[in-house]
Amino acid sequence: ETGVTQSPTHLIKTRGQQVTLRCSSQSGHNTVSWYQQALGQGPQFIFQYYREEENGRGNFPPRFSGLQFPNYSSELNVNALELDDSALYLCASSFGAGAAEAFFGQGTRLTVV
Amino acid sequence: GDSVTQMEGPVTLSEEAFLTINCTYTATGYPSLFWYVQYPGEGLQLLLKATKADDKGSNKGFEATYRKETTSFHLEKGSVQVSDSAVYFCALSPGTTSGTYKYIFGTGTRLKVLA
Numbered sequence: 398e399t400g401v402t403q404s405p406t407h408l409i410k411t412r413g414q415q416v417t418l419r420c421s422s423q424s425g426h427n428t429v430s431w432y433q434q435a436l437g438q439g440p441q442f443i444f445q446y447y448r449e450e451e452n453g454r455g456n457f458p459p460r461f462s463g464l465q466f467p468n469y470s471s472e473l474n475v476n477a478l479e480l481d482d483s484a485l486y487l488c489a490s491s492f493g494a495g496a497a498e499a500f501f502g503q504g505t506r507l508t509v510v
Numbered sequence: 511g512d513s514v515t516q517m518e519g520p521v522t523l524s525e526e527a528f529l530t531i532n533c534t535y536t537a538t539g540y541p542s543l544f545w546y547v548q549y550p551g552e553g554l555q556l557l558l559k560a561t562k563a564d565d566k567g568s569n570k571g572f573e574a575t576y577r578k579e580t581t582s583f584h585l586e587k588g589s590v591q592v593s594d595s596a597v598y599f600c601a602l603s604p605g606t607t608s609g610t611y612k613y614i615f616g617t618g619t620r621l622k623v624l625a
Contacts, residue, residue, distance in 0.1 A: 401553075430612060439514075439599055439615030440554070453612060487553055491611065499613070501546075501554040 401490050401502035409508045410478050418473045418505045420488030426500075428452075428493060429471040431463060434485040434504070446471055447493075475507075483509045512537040516600050516616035523590055523623050531585040531619045533574075533600035541602040543567075543576050543583040544613070548597045557585075557598070590623045597621070 402421045410416050422429050428447045432440035442455035446465035460476040469490075475482055485506050489499035517532040535541065542561045546554040558567030563578035572587045583600060600616040 403553075428611075432613075437617075439601075439617045440613070442612040442614070445612060455612070489554075489613075493611075498556060498559065499611070500556070503553040 401488055401500050403486075403488050403502040403505050405505060406503065407506045407508075409510060412478055412480060412509055414478050415474065415476045416478060416507060418475075418486050418488075418507070420471045420473070420490075420502060422469045422471070422488075422490035423500050426490035426492050427469050428491045428499075429465055429469065430489045430491075430499060431471070431473045432487040432489065433457070433482075434487055435481075436484070440487055443473070478509045480509050483507060512541070512602060512604050512614050514600050514602055514614055514616040516598075516619050519597075519618070519620040521619060521621050523621070525592055525623055525625050526589045527623075529585070529587040529590045529594075529621070531598055531600075531621070533583045533585065533616060535581050535583065535600075535602050537581075537602055537604055539604060541604050543574070544601040544603070545572070545574055545583070545585050546599040546601060546615075548599065548618070550596075554599065590621070592623045592625050595621055595623045 430445040431443040434440040444454040445452045449465045462474045465471045485504040487504045488502045491499040513536045544559045545557040547557045558569045560567040560576035566575045597618045599618045601613045
């Protein structure tokens with residue numbers, strides 16, 4: 398059984414650019430959630446995808462968007478990057494949108510300069 | 511809205527000391543409660559959970575009891591080790607009334623255990 402994997406582990410982007418982060422869910426899981434963790438803070442919910450549809454969104458602007466693919470892997474896209482987007486982005490997978498437990502990946506550290 | 515409040519860190523203890531990290535929550539309905547741990551440079555690992563009032567979650571010597579009357583879920587360990595040094599996050603999930611099972615996290619408490 399493979400766990401949740403995210404890529405890349407680190408990247409540096411320039412303000413105004415666009416970025417795509419990727420997540421492979423744990424085997425058998427059909428739900429992926431994305432979180433943003435700023436330095437010294439707890440993770441904040443961005444959105445969730447269940448069976449390829451967005452299934453709930455946190456307080457993030459539309460320039461944060463996502464996709465889920467038929468194999469349940471997922472992408473997080475951020476357009477028009479701002480300095481405040483610098484954070485650790487965490488992906489969590491679970492079985493079912495109402496699952497009692499989600500499993501987190503190691504995260505992608507995004508730095509915007 | 512729903513929220514989680516944790517005691518501020520850092521918490522510094524000597525090895526074998528008793529640990530308590532306080533966590534209180536505000537939520538409507540019947541949330542599930544969790545403690546996650548984050549080691550340096552890593553993602554989050556589930557430490558323990560409780561899904562209803564009076565449940566006790568436990569794992570690796572850590573325990574927490576879901577207290578609805580005091581809206582608390584304090585983390586305890588009787589004897590900490592240097593390897594327990596990490597950041598601990600209390601979290602709640604409001605339930606599935608909205609169809610979305612998201613976590614609401616506290617700001618985290620850094621624990622440092624000295625040999």
